[in-house]
Amino acid sequence: MTKLILVRHGQTIDNVNQIMQGQTQGELTDEGIRQAQELAETLKDETIDAFISSDLKRSVDTCELIASRRGCQVFQTALLRERDWGSFTGRYIPDLKDEPWTEDIETIEQMKQRAKDFLDYVRHNFPDKTVLAVGHGIINKAIQAVYYNKTMPEIPRMENGECRLLML
Numbered sequence: 001m002t003k004l005i006l007v008r009h010g011q012t013i014d015n016v017n018q019i020m021q022g023q024t025q026g027e028l029t030d031e032g033i034r035q036a037q038e039l040a041e042t043l044k045d046e047t048i049d050a051f052i053s054s055d056l057k058r059s060v061d062t063c064e065l066i067a068s069r070r071g072c073q074v075f076q077t078a079l080l081r082e083r084d085w086g087s088f089t090g091r092y093i094p095d096l097k098d099e100p101w102t103e104d105i106e107t108i109e110q111m112k113q114r115a116k117d118f119l120d121y122v123r124h125n126f127p128d129k130t131v132l133a134v135g136h137g138i139i140n141k142a143i144q145a146v147y148y149n150k151t152m153p154e155i156p157r158m159e160n161g162e163c164r165l166l167m168l
Contacts, residue, residue: 002123002168003130005048006140009062010035011160018093021136022085026058035161036065043163044069049129052122054080054136062161063134079118082136083111108142108152115142123168132163140164 010032014021028036043066053063055076063074086104088096118139122131135143137158144155147166158164 002126002128004119004122004166004168005043005046005130005132005163006143006158006166007039007062007066007132007134007163008137008140008158008160009054009059009134010065012058015160020085020088020091020093020096021058022083022089023056023081024089025056028058028061032058032062032160033065036062039161039163040066040069043132047130048072048132050075050126050131052077052080052131052133054078054082054134054139056081056136059134059136063132066132066134077118077121079114079121080133080135080139081114083138111139111142112146112152115139115146118143119146119168 010028012021012026012032013029014026016029048070051063051067051072051074053059053074053076055078059080060074060076067074084106087102088105140158141152141155144164145152
């Protein structure tokens with residue numbers, strides 16, 4: 001059985017400023033760096049065989065901060081990218097409250113397919129291993145929704161630097 005430690009990246013400047021990051025790179029704040037270092041400390045006694053990250057900077061930086069204590073390489077995959085918010089990307093989140101959704105926003109079905117593909121990727125490439133994967137709030141929610149066979153709203157929100165365990 002594969003053990004997946006699913007992590008949300010550390011806090012970013014855009015998180016603090018309530019900007020819809022989507023698939024932009026993002027920059028960790030000092031707090032985000034601290035969150036990653038704290039998680040590395042919390043997991044210091046855990047055997048981790050592989051480190052995987054979204055290919056977006058905020059996740060890569062978080063994962064590298066955790067993996068660097070072990071001298072491990074970080075694999076990157078676009079499967080863990082945050083939801084593509086299309087024309088909402090870069091906008092102030094409170095301003096989007098009553099905005100009609102545009103056709104360029106990635107659908108829940110598309111996200112759940114990416115989530116399924118990610119889980120299949122982990123199962124196939126890391127059988128019977130422990131994998132730490134750093135993603136983003138909404139794709140991590142989609143991964144858990146697929147794993148637990150639930151709807152996205154049924155999955156509790158992950159905080160920055162939080163991790164959850166899935167046994168695949």
